[in-house]
Amino acid sequence: MSTVExxxxxxxxxxxxxxxxxxxxLNALETDLDRVSLVMGDHGVFRVTVDGAAVYDKHEDDYDVDGIVRQVRERVA
Amino acid sequence: MSTVExxxxxxxxxxxxxxxxxxxxLNALETDLDRVSLVMGDHGVFRVTVDGAAVYDKHEDDYDVDGIVRQVRERVA
Known part of the structure; x- marks a missing residue:
């Protein structure tokens, strides 16, 4: 199963x-995941990865929670 | 810095x-930590570790959020 950071x-x-x-x-994929980690950062970072692969980055993508969940789901499936 | 699971x-x-x-x-220790992970488990587990060392276990300790934060703080310091 996957790890989301x-x-x-x-x-x-x-x-x-x-x-x-x-x-x-977690609402969408809790039973498909091993863990979800909040990682403390700085310099404006807001980035979501699944098993190390970026699926969202604030510097490149508009902020849309449902869109982020869709991206995570695609990567986890 | 430390990792809490x-x-x-x-x-x-x-x-x-x-x-x-x-x-x-996070309210108490965000700037002292690298990450705080939620780990999906089963069989009634509810366990908090700091860098792998258990500081709370539902099967041994009463549930008290402030008490858990105190235990984490002691381990992180």
């Missing part, structure tokens, strides 16, 4: 957004 | 409790 910028105050994405991912 | 029983529906502990740990 949500790296977020601590000084930017992105923690609640990270918890929101975490909850949405 | 919160392993919880998925079939028992312990997810929200795990997120509550995660949030309390």
């Amino acid at each position: 949500i790296e977020y910028c601590v000084p930017c105050g992105f923690r609640e957004r990270a918890i929101d994405v975490q909850r949405a991912v | 919160i392993e919880y029983c998925v079939p028992c529906g312990f997810r929200e409790r795990a997120i509550d502990v995660q949030r309390a740990v």
